[in-house]
Amino acid sequence: MAFDKQRFIIAISLLTAFLSYSFYIYSSLPVKDYHISEQSNNGKMVWQKYNCIACHQLYGLGGYLGPDLTNVYGIRDTYYIRSFIQNGTNIMPAFHLSDKETTELISFFKTINETGSSDPRTFTIQPNGTIKQ
Amino acid sequence: MEPLNNSRLSVSKFFIIFGMLLLGVGMIFGLIGAIQYIIPGYLKTYLSFEKVRPLHVSLVIFWILFGATGGVLTYLQEHSGRPLYSVSLAKTQLFIFAITTLIILASYVAGSFGGREYWEFNPVLALPILVGWILFIINVTRTAKSWKGQPVYWWMWLTGAVFFLFTFLESYLWVFPYFRENIINDMTVQWKSYGSMVGAWNMLLYGSSIYLMGKISGNQNYGHSKIAFLLYFTGLFNLMFNWGHHIYTLPTHHFIKNISYAVSMTELFIFGRIIFLWQKSLTTAMKHYHHMAYRFLVASEVWVFLSLLLAIAMSIPAINVYTHGTHITVAHTMGATIGINSFLILAFAFDILNNSCVNFDGFKNQFNKAFWLSNISLFVFWLSLVAAGILKSSWLMSVDRTPFAAMVYSLKPYFEVFMISGLFLLSGMLWILYLMLKNQLRCYFRQVLGRNISDSSI
Numbered sequence: 001m002a003f004d005k006q007r008f009i010i011a012i013s014l015l016t017a018f019l020s021y022s023f024y025i026y027s028s029l030p031v032k033d034y035h036i037s038e039q040s041n042n043g044k045m046v047w048q049k050y051n052c053i054a055c056h057q058l059y060g061l062g063g064y065l066g067p068d069l070t071n072v073y074g075i076r077d078t079y080y081i082r083s084f085i086q087n088g089t090n091i092m093p094a095f096h097l098s099d100k101e102t103t104e105l106i107s108f109f110k111t112i113n114e115t116g117s118s119d120p121r122t123f124t125i126q127p128n129g130t131i132k133q
Numbered sequence: 134m135e136p137l138n139n140s141r142l143s144v145s146k147f148f149i150i151f152g153m154l155l156l157g158v159g160m161i162f163g164l165i166g167a168i169q170y171i172i173p174g175y176l177k178t179y180l181s182f183e184k185v186r187p188l189h190v191s192l193v194i195f196w197i198l199f200g201a202t203g204g205v206l207t208y209l210q211e212h213s214g215r216p217l218y219s220v221s222l223a224k225t226q227l228f229i230f231a232i233t234t235l236i237i238l239a240s241y242v243a244g245s246f247g248g249r250e251y252w253e254f255n256p257v258l259a260l261p262i263l264v265g266w267i268l269f270i271i272n273v274t275r276t277a278k279s280w281k282g283q284p285v286y287w288w289m290w291l292t293g294a295v296f297f298l299f300t301f302l303e304s305y306l307w308v309f310p311y312f313r314e315n316i317i318n319d320m321t322v323q324w325k326s327y328g329s330m331v332g333a334w335n336m337l338l339y340g341s342s343i344y345l346m347g348k349i350s351g352n353q354n355y356g357h358s359k360i361a362f363l364l365y366f367t368g369l370f371n372l373m374f375n376w377g378h379h380i381y382t383l384p385t386h387h388f389i390k391n392i393s394y395a396v397s398m399t400e401l402f403i404f405g406r407i408i409f410l411w412q413k414s415l416t417t418a419m420k421h422y423h424h425m426a427y428r429f430l431v432a433s434e435v436w437v438f439l440s441l442l443l444a445i446a447m448s449i450p451a452i453n454v455y456t457h458g459t460h461i462t463v464a465h466t467m468g469a470t471i472g473i474n475s476f477l478i479l480a481f482a483f484d485i486l487n488n489s490c491v492n493f494d495g496f497k498n499q500f501n502k503a504f505w506l507s508n509i510s511l512f513v514f515w516l517s518l519v520a521a522g523i524l525k526s527s528w529l530m531s532v533d534r535t536p537f538a539a540m541v542y543s544l545k546p547y548f549e550v551f552m553i554s555g556l557f558l559l560s561g562m563l564w565i566l567y568l569m570l571k572n573q574l575r576c577y578f579r580q581v582l583g584r585n586i587s588d589s590s591i
Contacts, residue, residue, distance in 0.1 A: 048248025
């Protein structure tokens, strides 16, 4: 019976810690002051609508058939990006995005490029095993 | 209570049978995806990769959910010595899940997406899954007579069921602009939910595997031992707090990363215990080698070892920076979902479906071949992904990167091994599924349609 009580106490303590941690994260999201244009917001929904994450990555997360696009806006000009989106490649289909959707998607690329770099070469490894961006 | 592996086709068996069908189809889409890696543009017009990947991923995730549910519902009854609190609720859950899965698959083919990793379907379709899961929780919590004195696997079932609900809801917080608008905020919460969600379904599966292990050995003492609870709480601690290793490279809160790094290191305790008990596990494995369910449990232990090894390494940020965004992550995922999750569910399937119409012992020779074919090809498959990942990592870190397409082309030989070993893996797994499912379909025809079908062969 004492063992039962111990288990309940540990479980309740862990659960309380988890819920507190979760709600702290929800209430203190990492980026607080930001302005994101409606165009960029719509671009994010275009990204989701065409399921771009199946082949591409953002910050290394997503599918691996295509390249990581976190900083594509920073390394390619908009004509290049527009041409890729509209024409596709021998692997990527042309999704026939409208001009508006293409512009919105590029705006989303611009926004995410401004959040940071996903290039691992830019990270510094600390002696304690953590990394600094 | 008597073991439920009699000839009656119960609702819990249908969960497993339906799940096996999903696995079979899901693996075929996996092979198509692998072919698209080595033949650019293959099926691009009708079934391009942005459709194939969610078809594969969703089918496999639903196989895990169906299999986990079937296992828990069966073993919960055996353990408690009582029938389910409500068979009607379980049937309703099965119906909701089955219909929703089919709608989701059709939506992918039609090109309609929600566009999120894992749950790539329209968010509206999450609602029936949510309702179905609540029905499952009601059955899990109400079937046992009392919450007192319960063994560790019962705790794991309860934990898995409740945390899946929590993380599933959490993974849809993005529908609110507060969470969605900023991509860093969105990805932080998204991977918080996903990291814990995998832990939740692992709780369901590991709980059932501990129960099954005890059932085969005839000794359920382990489920009540202090060490079992210590490992359970270590697992729960990791489920709650180690998800940050997915987002070490994301510019998010540093404390999330540091907590995850520290908590992940407690997995070394689990890892050490596996090594410590290796000899004992091997002796027990030899003793029960004839038992197909046990053999899959042992195979999953080997894959736990390999997956945990990779997981612990990837939880160290200094190593993660090299593995993140490479096929080493895919190797870890494949090893875990096939070698651990799927093998565990197949062990449950062998135990639960055996003697439905036919005793599986008559087909041991074929199962044996398929078992080894699956395991050896999975190992080659896993190695090819690790090798491709190492090369991609070296490309990511190189000062003068070649173009992305050139890097992908240089990995082609590894993708060919990946595809060929995947083909053998698919053959081995389909062989196992075929032997088991054909048997079950005979039951179905006999019981539901009243046909007289001979038991003499499957």
